[in-house]
Amino acid sequence: MIKFFQKIRYDLMEKNKTGKYLKYAIGEIVLVVIGILIALSINNWNEGRKRINQGKDYINEINNDVKNDVANIKNVLYELEEQKRSSRFVLNIFESKDKFVADSSLFVDQNLNTSQIIPVQRQSNTWDELNATGQVGIIDNDSLKLLVKQFYEQYDTRIYQYLETPGQVRNANRTTMQECLNRIGTDKFWKEGGNKNHDKSWFSCYLNNPKALKEIRVIYSSTHWQLHHFNKLLNKGQSVIEYMDKTIPADL
Numbered sequence: 106m107i108k109f110f111q112k113i114r115y116d117l118m119e120k121n122k123t124g125k126y127l128k129y130a131i132g133e134i135v136l137v138v139i140g141i142l143i144a145l146s147i148n149n150w151n152e153g154r155k156r157i158n159q160g161k162d163y164i165n166e167i168n169n170d171v172k173n174d175v176a177n178i179k180n181v182l183y184e185l186e187e188q189k190r191s192s193r194f195v196l197n198i199f200e201s202k203d204k205f206v207a208d209s210s211l212f213v214d215q216n217l218n219t220s221q222i223i224p225v226q227r228q229s230n231t232w233d234e235l236n237a238t239g240q241v242g243i244i245d246n247d248s249l250k251l252l253v254k255q256f257y258e259q260y261d262t263r264i265y266q267y268l269e270t271p272g273q274v275r276n277a278n279r280t281t282m283q284e285c286l287n288r289i290g291t292d293k294f295w296k297e298g299g300n301k302n303h304d305k306s307w308f309s310c311y312l313n314n315p316k317a318l319k320e321i322r323v324i325y326s327s328t329h330w331q332l333h334h335f336n337k338l339l340n341k342g343q344s345v346i347e348y349m350d351k352t353i354p355a356d357l
Contacts, residue, residue, distance in 0.1 A: 130268045163231055163244055165255060174260065175342040177227065178335060186333050188319040191218040192325040199321055204312045213282075213309075219324055220278040222299045225267045230256055249352075252345045259338050266334075273328040280318040285311035 194215045198204055206212045232253055235241045244250055285308065311317050 124301070160241055163235065164233040164246075164249070164349065166246075168346065169255070170232065171256065171345050172350075173341055174227055174230075175339060175346065178260075178339045178342060181223055181225055182335050182339065185222070185328055185335065188219055188221065188223070189328045189332065191215040192321060192328060195219050196321050196325050199312060199318050204308070206308055206312075209308070216321075217279075218284055220275045220282065222272055222275050223267070225264050227260060227264065244331065249345075249348065252348055256338075256341050256345050259341055261336055263331075263334055268330060271324070271331060274320050274323045274327070278317065278324065281314065281317045281320060282311060283337065285314075 195212070198206060200214065204355070241250060
């Protein structure tokens with residue numbers, strides 16, 4: 106094909122048809138430019154399709170990540186509900202007039218559950234990777250990006266605020282309780298319905314300890330606070346999932 110065009114140019118030059126030669130040369134240049142533009146357009150189209158498909162893959166991965174995180178949040182809420190019940194049980198005895206313990210084994214179990222450190226954490230995921238590599242823009246949906254950003258910012262705040270104060274007071278309470286439990290042999294635990302005249306001095310170091318009472322009160326109140334905010338986080342995560350499940354397929 107190139108030789109064909111060259112032959113035409115040579116024939117025009119030999120016949121001194123300069124005007125026609127110039128028109129032909131310009132036409133040839135235009136054809137070359139058009140060919141380059143078409144090639145670039147095809148290349149850009151291919152790159153665009155690749156980017157769209159990659160964006161779809163990332164959205165699917167984010168969808169799975171958020172669903173896993175929502176499942177973890179539900180587990181945290183379950184554990185917090187258990188702690189709320191346990192701390193209320195222990196607090197009732199602390200605040201009672203005679204501090205009577207009907208079942209010492211139950212009391213110890215409930216107090217240990219009250220001071221349990223719940224694993225409030227999340228794994229590094231697709232959203233973190235996109236932010237770290239500066240590729241968030243590959244997701245061509247500003248509403249989705251904002252929802253996911255807000256969800257994980259709220260999640261990280263919940264993790265920090267749980268470990269900052271509630272986590273510390275739970276650790277402190279386990280230490281306070283252990284100091285008293287070390288004075289009690291397992292053969293001295295009693296069950297509800299048995300002899301009511303037990304020596305209360307076995308638990309006096311704990312039940313009459315103002316620091317222990319303060320710790321239990323802080324745990325009980327913070328559990329209510331954490332339940333409220335983790336429920337809000339759960340609702341946020343479910344909103345993200347709902348948006349991705351219903352809106353994203355139509356957009357893409």
